[in-house]
Amino acid sequence: MFEKKQIIYSETQGVCRVDNIVSLSASRGEAGVPYYVLSSVFDKSKVSYIPVDNHQVKLRELFTREEARELLKNEETQKDENLKKAAEYVLQEDGNGTAGNT
Numbered sequence: 001m002f003e004k005k006q007i008i009y010s011e012t013q014g015v016c017r018v019d020n021i022v023s024l025s026a027s028r029g030e031a032g033v034p035y036y037v038l039s040s041v042f043d044k045s046k047v048s049y050i051p052v053d054n055h056q057v058k059l060r061e062l063f064t065r066e067e068a069r070e071l072l073k074n075e076e077t078q079k080d081e082n083l084k085k086a087a088e089y090v091l092q093e094d095g096n097g098t099a100g101n102t
Helices: 065-073 075-079 081-092
Strands: 007-010 014-024 033-040 047-051 059-061
Touching: 014 047, 014 081, 065 075, 065 081, 075 081
Parallel strands: none
Antiparallel strands: 007 014, 007 059, 014 033, 033 047
């Protein structure tokens, strides 16, 4: 499970921040289902609600610097804009957990 304020990778949005974890239900009286509220690091207008359990979208912790370097060498990464931007984001980090252009 990811934590609030954690920076993660979503296959649909790229680099995201977990803004919150909320409980949503279809109707009153129904048990709520926990959802991640994700906002794109690159486009603040993009927000996604992804179920914490049984989600279809692949979510993972952000890559290490070594993984990012390897990804950028991969030809398939060059074709996936989200993956490429995520790898570049990791390599731009200044050591304080923040990237230069965010």
